[in-house]
Amino acid sequence: MDTLAATETFRDYLSRYITYTDEEWAIASKGFVFSTLKKKAYFAEVGKVSNELGFIYKGSARYLHIRNGEEITNYFTFAPDFISAYKSFLRREPGHNYIQMLEDSELVIVTHKHWHFMLEHPQLAHKTERLGRLIAEHYLCCYDDRVASFVTKSPEERYLELLDEGKEVIQRIPQHYIANFLGITPVSLSRIRRRILA
Amino acid sequence: MDTLAATETFRDYLSRYITYTDEEWAIASKGFVFSTLKKKAYFAEVGKVSNELGFIYKGSARYLHIRNGEEITNYFTFAPDFISAYKSFLRREPGHNYIQMLEDSELVIVTHKHWHFMLEHPQLAHKTERLGRLIAEHYLCCYDDRVASFVTKSPEERYLELLDEGKEVIQRIPQHYIANFLGITPVSLSRIRRRILA
DNA sequence: TTAAAACGTTAACAAAAGATAAGAAAAACA
Protein backbone atom coordinates (compact mmCIF):
# COMPACT_ATOMS: atom_id res chain seq x y z
CA MET A 1 0.00 0.00 0.00
CA ASP A 2 1.40 3.39 -0.89
CA THR A 3 1.50 6.22 1.59
CA LEU A 4 -1.45 8.02 0.06
CA ALA A 5 -3.66 4.96 0.32
CA ALA A 6 -2.41 4.39 3.85
CA THR A 7 -3.25 7.94 4.78
CA GLU A 8 -6.74 7.51 3.37
CA THR A 9 -7.23 4.27 5.28
CA PHE A 10 -6.23 6.12 8.41
CA ARG A 11 -8.62 8.96 7.66
CA ASP A 12 -11.40 6.52 7.04
CA TYR A 13 -10.70 4.77 10.33
CA LEU A 14 -10.70 8.07 12.19
CA SER A 15 -14.08 8.93 10.73
CA ARG A 16 -15.69 6.77 13.41
CA TYR A 17 -14.49 9.43 15.83
CA ILE A 18 -14.13 12.66 13.92
CA THR A 19 -14.12 14.04 10.39
CA TYR A 20 -11.45 16.52 9.37
CA THR A 21 -12.13 18.70 6.33
CA ASP A 22 -9.86 18.25 3.34
CA GLU A 23 -8.01 21.37 4.29
CA GLU A 24 -7.54 20.28 7.88
CA TRP A 25 -6.51 16.83 6.79
CA ALA A 26 -3.91 18.27 4.45
CA ILE A 27 -2.32 20.07 7.37
CA ALA A 28 -2.51 17.09 9.69
CA SER A 29 -1.32 14.46 7.26
CA LYS A 30 1.75 16.44 6.26
CA GLY A 31 3.31 15.42 9.53
CA PHE A 32 2.60 11.70 9.31
CA VAL A 33 5.47 9.31 9.01
CA PHE A 34 5.27 5.88 7.43
CA SER A 35 6.88 2.86 8.86
CA THR A 36 7.35 -0.77 8.00
CA LEU A 37 8.12 -3.19 10.79
CA LYS A 38 9.08 -6.78 10.24
CA LYS A 39 7.71 -9.64 12.22
CA LYS A 40 9.22 -9.66 15.74
CA ALA A 41 10.35 -6.06 15.48
CA TYR A 42 9.49 -3.89 18.45
CA PHE A 43 7.23 -0.88 18.20
CA ALA A 44 7.80 -0.05 21.87
CA GLU A 45 10.26 -1.32 24.45
CA VAL A 46 10.50 -1.49 28.22
CA GLY A 47 12.47 1.37 29.68
CA LYS A 48 12.13 3.60 26.66
CA VAL A 49 9.80 6.56 26.35
CA SER A 50 7.43 5.89 23.47
CA ASN A 51 7.38 8.89 21.18
CA GLU A 52 5.03 7.39 18.68
CA LEU A 53 1.37 6.81 18.31
CA GLY A 54 0.87 4.25 15.57
CA PHE A 55 -1.97 3.38 13.29
CA ILE A 56 -1.48 -0.13 12.03
CA TYR A 57 -3.16 -0.55 8.65
CA LYS A 58 -1.53 -3.85 7.78
CA GLY A 59 -0.39 -6.54 10.16
CA SER A 60 -0.77 -7.22 13.86
CA ALA A 61 1.03 -6.92 17.16
CA ARG A 62 1.10 -8.16 20.69
CA TYR A 63 1.72 -6.31 23.94
CA LEU A 64 3.91 -8.13 26.42
CA HIS A 65 5.66 -7.89 29.76
CA ILE A 66 8.66 -9.76 31.03
CA ARG A 67 7.94 -11.33 34.39
CA ASN A 68 10.54 -13.45 36.16
CA GLY A 69 12.39 -13.75 32.90
CA GLU A 70 9.29 -14.99 31.08
CA GLU A 71 7.26 -13.26 28.43
CA ILE A 72 3.64 -12.61 29.28
CA THR A 73 1.40 -11.51 26.47
CA ASN A 74 -1.11 -8.95 27.55
CA TYR A 75 -3.02 -7.87 24.53
CA PHE A 76 -3.30 -8.14 20.76
CA THR A 77 -4.00 -5.65 18.04
CA PHE A 78 -4.98 -6.33 14.45
CA ALA A 79 -5.09 -3.87 11.60
CA PRO A 80 -6.80 -1.50 11.34
CA ASP A 81 -6.31 -0.17 14.83
CA PHE A 82 -4.17 2.07 16.93
CA ILE A 83 -1.04 0.76 18.49
CA SER A 84 0.53 2.63 21.34
CA ALA A 85 2.28 2.37 24.65
CA TYR A 86 -0.36 4.82 25.94
CA LYS A 87 1.02 5.34 29.37
CA SER A 88 4.49 6.03 28.16
CA PHE A 89 3.32 8.14 25.24
CA LEU A 90 0.93 10.21 27.31
CA ARG A 91 3.06 10.67 30.39
CA ARG A 92 6.47 10.77 28.72
CA GLU A 93 7.70 8.07 31.04
CA PRO A 94 9.73 4.95 30.30
CA GLY A 95 7.35 2.17 29.34
CA HIS A 96 6.67 -1.04 31.21
CA ASN A 97 5.89 -3.26 28.27
CA TYR A 98 7.01 -4.26 24.83
CA ILE A 99 4.94 -4.07 21.70
CA GLN A 100 6.08 -6.59 19.15
CA MET A 101 4.85 -7.20 15.63
CA LEU A 102 3.28 -10.59 15.02
CA GLU A 103 3.75 -10.28 11.25
CA ASP A 104 5.33 -7.91 8.81
CA SER A 105 3.35 -4.75 9.35
CA GLU A 106 2.83 -1.28 8.00
CA LEU A 107 1.97 1.76 10.04
CA VAL A 108 1.18 5.41 9.95
CA ILE A 109 3.13 7.10 12.71
CA VAL A 110 2.07 10.21 14.55
CA THR A 111 5.02 11.38 16.56
CA HIS A 112 4.49 12.90 19.96
CA LYS A 113 5.70 16.18 18.54
CA HIS A 114 3.25 16.08 15.66
CA TRP A 115 0.40 15.01 17.91
CA HIS A 116 1.00 18.12 19.99
CA PHE A 117 1.31 20.19 16.87
CA MET A 118 -2.18 18.98 15.97
CA LEU A 119 -3.44 19.70 19.48
CA GLU A 120 -2.17 23.26 19.25
CA HIS A 121 -2.71 24.21 15.63
CA PRO A 122 -5.59 26.72 15.53
CA GLN A 123 -7.36 24.91 12.74
CA LEU A 124 -6.93 21.43 14.16
CA ALA A 125 -6.90 21.91 17.92
CA HIS A 126 -10.55 21.50 18.67
CA LYS A 127 -11.17 18.45 16.56
CA THR A 128 -7.93 16.90 17.71
CA GLU A 129 -8.79 17.38 21.35
CA ARG A 130 -12.12 15.75 20.65
CA LEU A 131 -10.46 12.95 18.74
CA GLY A 132 -8.13 12.31 21.62
CA ARG A 133 -11.01 12.32 24.05
CA LEU A 134 -13.11 9.95 21.99
CA ILE A 135 -10.26 7.54 21.46
CA ALA A 136 -9.41 7.50 25.15
CA GLU A 137 -13.07 7.02 26.00
CA HIS A 138 -13.34 4.16 23.56
CA TYR A 139 -10.42 2.26 25.02
CA LEU A 140 -11.60 3.07 28.51
CA CYS A 141 -14.82 1.21 27.76
CA CYS A 142 -12.83 -1.73 26.35
CA TYR A 143 -10.74 -1.91 29.49
CA ASP A 144 -13.87 -1.76 31.59
CA ASP A 145 -15.17 -4.89 29.88
CA ARG A 146 -11.88 -6.65 30.30
CA VAL A 147 -11.63 -5.91 34.01
CA ALA A 148 -15.23 -6.98 34.49
CA SER A 149 -14.48 -10.32 32.87
CA PHE A 150 -11.56 -10.90 35.24
CA VAL A 151 -13.65 -10.01 38.25
CA THR A 152 -16.84 -11.87 37.39
CA LYS A 153 -15.77 -14.79 35.24
CA SER A 154 -13.72 -17.95 35.53
CA PRO A 155 -10.85 -18.63 33.12
CA GLU A 156 -13.05 -21.10 31.26
CA GLU A 157 -15.81 -18.53 30.90
CA ARG A 158 -13.31 -15.94 29.73
CA TYR A 159 -12.08 -18.34 27.08
CA LEU A 160 -15.59 -19.10 25.89
CA GLU A 161 -16.27 -15.38 25.77
CA LEU A 162 -13.17 -14.93 23.65
CA LEU A 163 -14.32 -17.70 21.31
CA ASP A 164 -17.52 -15.78 20.77
CA GLU A 165 -15.97 -12.44 19.97
CA GLY A 166 -12.42 -12.81 18.88
CA LYS A 167 -12.57 -14.99 15.84
CA GLU A 168 -9.42 -13.43 14.50
CA VAL A 169 -7.51 -13.78 17.73
CA ILE A 170 -8.28 -17.46 18.08
CA GLN A 171 -7.15 -18.37 14.63
CA ARG A 172 -4.07 -16.26 14.19
CA ILE A 173 -2.46 -16.32 17.61
CA PRO A 174 -0.39 -19.01 19.36
CA GLN A 175 -2.33 -20.51 22.21
CA HIS A 176 0.15 -19.73 24.92
CA TYR A 177 -0.28 -16.04 24.10
CA ILE A 178 -4.00 -16.44 24.50
CA ALA A 179 -3.44 -18.21 27.82
CA ASN A 180 -1.44 -15.22 29.05
CA PHE A 181 -4.16 -12.90 27.82
CA LEU A 182 -6.68 -14.86 29.88
CA GLY A 183 -4.45 -14.71 32.94
CA ILE A 184 -3.70 -18.46 33.05
CA THR A 185 -0.90 -20.82 32.03
CA PRO A 186 -0.71 -22.48 28.60
CA VAL A 187 -1.08 -25.89 30.25
CA SER A 188 -4.24 -24.78 31.93
CA LEU A 189 -5.68 -23.44 28.71
CA SER A 190 -4.95 -26.74 27.03
CA ARG A 191 -6.93 -28.53 29.73
CA ILE A 192 -9.82 -26.09 29.42
CA ARG A 193 -9.94 -26.77 25.71
CA ARG A 194 -10.08 -30.50 26.26
CA ARG A 195 -12.82 -30.02 28.85
CA ILE A 196 -14.88 -27.97 26.44
CA LEU A 197 -14.53 -30.40 23.56
CA ALA A 198 -15.61 -33.33 25.72
CA MET B 1 -20.04 21.74 53.27
CA ASP B 2 -22.02 24.42 51.45
CA THR B 3 -22.40 24.43 47.72
CA LEU B 4 -19.87 27.21 47.21
CA ALA B 5 -17.21 25.33 49.12
CA ALA B 6 -18.12 22.16 47.24
CA THR B 7 -17.77 23.96 43.94
CA GLU B 8 -14.36 25.26 44.96
CA THR B 9 -13.26 21.79 46.03
CA PHE B 10 -14.32 20.56 42.62
CA ARG B 11 -12.45 23.34 40.88
CA ASP B 12 -9.38 22.62 42.90
CA TYR B 13 -9.59 18.94 42.02
CA LEU B 14 -9.95 19.75 38.33
CA SER B 15 -6.84 21.92 38.47
CA ARG B 16 -4.76 18.78 38.12
CA TYR B 17 -6.17 18.55 34.61
CA ILE B 18 -7.16 22.05 33.55
CA THR B 19 -7.61 25.55 34.91
CA TYR B 20 -10.70 27.51 33.95
CA THR B 21 -10.57 31.29 34.35
CA ASP B 22 -12.94 32.85 36.86
CA GLU B 23 -15.18 33.93 34.05
CA GLU B 24 -15.25 30.49 32.46
CA TRP B 25 -15.80 28.85 35.80
CA ALA B 26 -18.74 31.13 36.50
CA ILE B 27 -20.39 29.91 33.31
CA ALA B 28 -19.59 26.28 33.93
CA SER B 29 -20.51 26.14 37.57
CA LYS B 30 -23.90 27.70 37.03
CA GLY B 31 -25.09 24.38 35.68
CA PHE B 32 -23.83 22.23 38.53
CA VAL B 33 -26.30 20.40 40.68
CA PHE B 34 -25.69 19.32 44.25
CA SER B 35 -26.71 16.03 45.63
CA THR B 36 -26.66 14.22 48.92
CA LEU B 37 -26.87 10.46 48.91
CA LYS B 38 -27.27 8.34 51.99
CA LYS B 39 -25.35 5.20 52.65
CA LYS B 40 -26.60 2.35 50.43
CA ALA B 41 -28.29 4.76 48.00
CA TYR B 42 -27.58 4.13 44.34
CA PHE B 43 -25.85 6.63 42.14
CA ALA B 44 -26.29 4.40 39.09
CA GLU B 45 -28.33 1.29 38.43
CA VAL B 46 -28.28 -1.63 36.04
CA GLY B 47 -30.55 -1.12 33.09
CA LYS B 48 -30.76 2.63 33.46
CA VAL B 49 -28.95 5.15 31.32
CA SER B 50 -26.71 7.20 33.58
CA ASN B 51 -27.29 10.87 32.92
CA GLU B 52 -24.91 12.10 35.54
CA LEU B 53 -21.25 12.56 35.98
CA GLY B 54 -20.55 12.96 39.68
CA PHE B 55 -17.75 14.50 41.66
CA ILE B 56 -17.78 13.04 45.13
CA TYR B 57 -16.30 15.52 47.59
CA LYS B 58 -17.43 13.74 50.72
CA GLY B 59 -18.00 10.03 51.16
CA SER B 60 -17.25 6.91 49.15
CA ALA B 61 -18.87 4.42 46.84
CA ARG B 62 -18.51 0.97 45.37
CA TYR B 63 -19.19 -0.29 41.88
CA LEU B 64 -20.89 -3.66 41.69
CA HIS B 65 -22.43 -6.24 39.41
CA ILE B 66 -25.00 -8.86 40.11
CA ARG B 67 -23.80 -12.25 38.96
CA ASN B 68 -25.91 -15.37 39.52
CA GLY B 69 -27.90 -13.44 42.05
CA GLU B 70 -24.81 -12.44 43.99
CA GLU B 71 -23.25 -9.03 44.36
CA ILE B 72 -19.73 -8.67 43.05
CA THR B 73 -17.89 -5.51 43.96
CA ASN B 74 -15.77 -4.26 41.17
CA TYR B 75 -14.25 -1.02 42.27
CA PHE B 76 -14.17 1.62 44.99
CA THR B 77 -14.05 5.38 44.95
CA PHE B 78 -13.21 7.72 47.81
CA ALA B 79 -13.69 11.46 47.90
CA PRO B 80 -12.36 13.45 46.23
CA ASP B 81 -12.84 11.68 42.93
CA PHE B 82 -15.14 11.29 40.01
CA ILE B 83 -17.91 8.80 40.13
CA SER B 84 -19.57 7.67 36.96
CA ALA B 85 -21.02 4.80 35.04
CA TYR B 86 -18.72 5.87 32.19
CA LYS B 87 -19.90 3.48 29.57
CA SER B 88 -23.53 4.29 30.15
CA PHE B 89 -22.89 8.02 30.46
CA LEU B 90 -20.72 8.22 27.37
CA ARG B 91 -22.66 5.92 25.11
CA ARG B 92 -26.15 6.68 26.38
CA GLU B 93 -26.81 3.00 26.90
CA PRO B 94 -28.36 1.18 29.84
CA GLY B 95 -25.65 0.46 32.37
CA HIS B 96 -24.36 -2.94 33.43
CA ASN B 97 -23.47 -2.11 37.00
CA TYR B 98 -24.66 -0.44 40.12
CA ILE B 99 -22.86 2.32 41.96
CA GLN B 100 -23.78 2.36 45.62
CA MET B 101 -22.70 4.74 48.36
CA LEU B 102 -20.65 3.20 51.14
CA GLU B 103 -21.39 6.10 53.49
CA ASP B 104 -23.49 9.23 53.51
CA SER B 105 -22.00 11.22 50.67
CA GLU B 106 -22.13 14.59 48.98
CA LEU B 107 -21.62 15.22 45.31
CA VAL B 108 -21.41 17.82 42.62
CA ILE B 109 -23.40 16.60 39.67
CA VAL B 110 -22.70 17.44 36.05
CA THR B 111 -25.64 16.28 34.03
CA HIS B 112 -25.13 14.85 30.59
CA LYS B 113 -26.92 17.85 29.22
CA HIS B 114 -24.69 20.30 31.06
CA TRP B 115 -21.56 18.40 30.11
CA HIS B 116 -22.50 18.79 26.48
CA PHE B 117 -23.34 22.43 27.08
CA MET B 118 -19.77 22.82 28.33
CA LEU B 119 -18.41 20.92 25.37
CA GLU B 120 -20.21 23.21 22.98
CA HIS B 121 -20.07 26.59 24.67
CA PRO B 122 -17.62 28.75 22.69
CA GLN B 123 -15.80 29.90 25.79
CA LEU B 124 -15.60 26.49 27.42
CA ALA B 125 -15.45 24.05 24.55
CA HIS B 126 -11.72 23.80 24.08
CA LYS B 127 -10.79 23.44 27.72
CA THR B 128 -13.67 21.08 28.31
CA GLU B 129 -12.65 18.83 25.45
CA ARG B 130 -9.16 18.80 26.89
CA LEU B 131 -10.49 18.11 30.35
CA GLY B 132 -12.50 15.20 29.05
CA ARG B 133 -9.50 13.86 27.20
CA LEU B 134 -7.20 14.14 30.19
CA ILE B 135 -9.68 12.50 32.52
CA ALA B 136 -10.26 9.64 30.12
CA GLU B 137 -6.52 9.25 29.66
CA HIS B 138 -5.98 9.21 33.39
CA TYR B 139 -8.47 6.44 34.00
CA LEU B 140 -7.20 4.58 30.97
CA CYS B 141 -3.79 4.39 32.62
CA CYS B 142 -5.39 3.19 35.86
CA TYR B 143 -7.20 0.43 34.02
CA ASP B 144 -4.01 -0.53 32.28
CA ASP B 145 -2.35 -1.14 35.63
CA ARG B 146 -5.29 -3.12 36.88
CA VAL B 147 -5.41 -5.41 33.86
CA ALA B 148 -1.65 -5.90 34.07
CA SER B 149 -2.00 -7.02 37.67
CA PHE B 150 -4.62 -9.59 36.69
CA VAL B 151 -2.48 -10.92 33.88
CA THR B 152 0.88 -11.01 35.59
CA LYS B 153 0.15 -11.52 39.26
CA SER B 154 -1.36 -14.14 41.52
CA PRO B 155 -4.26 -13.27 43.85
CA GLU B 156 -1.84 -13.20 46.75
CA GLU B 157 0.46 -10.80 44.93
CA ARG B 158 -2.48 -8.62 43.99
CA TYR B 159 -3.49 -8.44 47.62
CA LEU B 160 0.02 -7.52 48.74
CA GLU B 161 0.10 -4.86 46.04
CA LEU B 162 -3.15 -3.48 47.37
CA LEU B 163 -1.77 -3.42 50.89
CA ASP B 164 1.08 -1.27 49.63
CA GLU B 165 -1.03 1.30 47.82
CA GLY B 166 -4.53 1.30 49.09
CA LYS B 167 -4.29 2.13 52.74
CA GLU B 168 -7.73 3.67 52.69
CA VAL B 169 -9.34 0.77 50.92
CA ILE B 170 -7.98 -1.80 53.32
CA GLN B 171 -9.19 -0.03 56.40
CA ARG B 172 -12.57 1.21 55.34
CA ILE B 173 -13.90 -1.60 53.20
CA PRO B 174 -15.40 -4.98 54.15
CA GLN B 175 -13.07 -7.75 53.17
CA HIS B 176 -15.46 -9.62 50.97
CA TYR B 177 -15.68 -6.53 48.79
CA ILE B 178 -11.92 -6.51 48.52
CA ALA B 179 -11.97 -10.20 47.62
CA ASN B 180 -14.34 -9.43 44.75
CA PHE B 181 -12.12 -6.58 43.66
CA LEU B 182 -9.18 -9.00 43.52
CA GLY B 183 -11.20 -11.50 41.53
CA ILE B 184 -11.35 -14.18 44.24
CA THR B 185 -13.83 -15.42 46.86
CA PRO B 186 -13.96 -14.02 50.39
CA VAL B 187 -12.99 -17.42 51.77
CA SER B 188 -9.93 -17.45 49.59
CA LEU B 189 -8.90 -13.97 50.69
CA SER B 190 -9.22 -15.03 54.30
CA ARG B 191 -6.81 -17.89 53.64
CA ILE B 192 -4.37 -15.62 51.87
CA ARG B 193 -4.37 -13.32 54.87
CA ARG B 194 -3.61 -16.18 57.22
CA ARG B 195 -0.84 -17.35 54.92
CA ILE B 196 0.73 -13.90 54.91
CA LEU B 197 0.57 -13.43 58.67
CA ALA B 198 2.24 -16.77 59.32
C1' DT C 1 17.18 -29.08 3.33
C1' DT C 2 18.32 -29.99 7.77
C1' DA C 3 18.99 -28.71 12.47
C1' DA C 4 17.09 -26.04 16.00
C1' DA C 5 13.49 -23.72 18.17
C1' DA C 6 8.75 -23.15 19.20
C1' DC C 7 4.21 -25.11 20.03
C1' DG C 8 0.45 -27.90 21.89
C1' DT C 9 -0.90 -31.78 24.55
C1' DT C 10 -0.64 -34.90 28.26
C1' DA C 11 0.75 -36.88 32.77
C1' DA C 12 1.80 -36.65 37.70
C1' DC C 13 2.02 -34.25 41.73
C1' DA C 14 1.68 -30.09 44.65
C1' DA C 15 -0.55 -25.89 45.71
C1' DA C 16 -4.29 -22.96 45.54
C1' DA C 17 -9.05 -21.83 44.83
C1' DG C 18 -14.14 -22.76 44.81
C1' DA C 19 -18.27 -24.37 47.38
C1' DT C 20 -20.63 -25.17 51.41
C1' DA C 21 -21.49 -24.98 56.11
C1' DA C 22 -20.80 -23.72 60.89
C1' DG C 23 -19.65 -20.69 64.45
C1' DA C 24 -17.77 -16.46 66.73
C1' DA C 25 -17.27 -11.57 66.67
C1' DA C 26 -18.58 -7.13 65.23
C1' DA C 27 -21.73 -3.88 63.44
C1' DA C 28 -26.25 -2.19 62.45
C1' DC C 29 -30.50 -0.87 64.01
C1' DA C 30 -34.87 -0.65 66.10
Place this chain on the structure above:
DNA sequence: TGTTTTTCTTATCTTTTGTTAACGTTTTAA
Protein backbone atom coordinates in the same frame (compact mmCIF):
# COMPACT_ATOMS: atom_id res chain seq x y z
C1' DT D 1 -30.26 -2.49 75.26
C1' DG D 2 -31.17 -6.44 73.02
C1' DT D 3 -31.86 -8.57 68.57
C1' DT D 4 -30.79 -9.21 63.94
C1' DT D 5 -27.66 -8.87 60.25
C1' DT D 6 -23.25 -8.65 58.48
C1' DT D 7 -18.63 -9.95 58.50
C1' DC D 8 -14.74 -12.91 59.02
C1' DT D 9 -12.61 -17.15 59.95
C1' DT D 10 -12.12 -22.00 59.91
C1' DA D 11 -12.95 -26.78 58.38
C1' DT D 12 -13.98 -30.23 54.87
C1' DC D 13 -14.27 -31.73 50.41
C1' DT D 14 -14.04 -31.03 45.37
C1' DT D 15 -12.34 -28.78 41.47
C1' DT D 16 -9.14 -26.17 39.22
C1' DT D 17 -4.72 -24.34 38.49
C1' DG D 18 0.34 -24.26 38.74
C1' DT D 19 4.71 -26.69 37.97
C1' DT D 20 7.68 -29.62 35.74
C1' DA D 21 8.75 -32.76 32.40
C1' DA D 22 8.15 -35.61 28.39
C1' DC D 23 6.76 -36.31 23.66
C1' DG D 24 5.33 -35.58 18.92
C1' DT D 25 4.42 -31.99 15.63
C1' DT D 26 5.01 -27.76 13.37
C1' DT D 27 7.46 -23.77 12.32
C1' DT D 28 11.62 -21.17 11.84
C1' DA D 29 15.88 -20.15 10.29
C1' DA D 30 20.58 -21.16 9.01
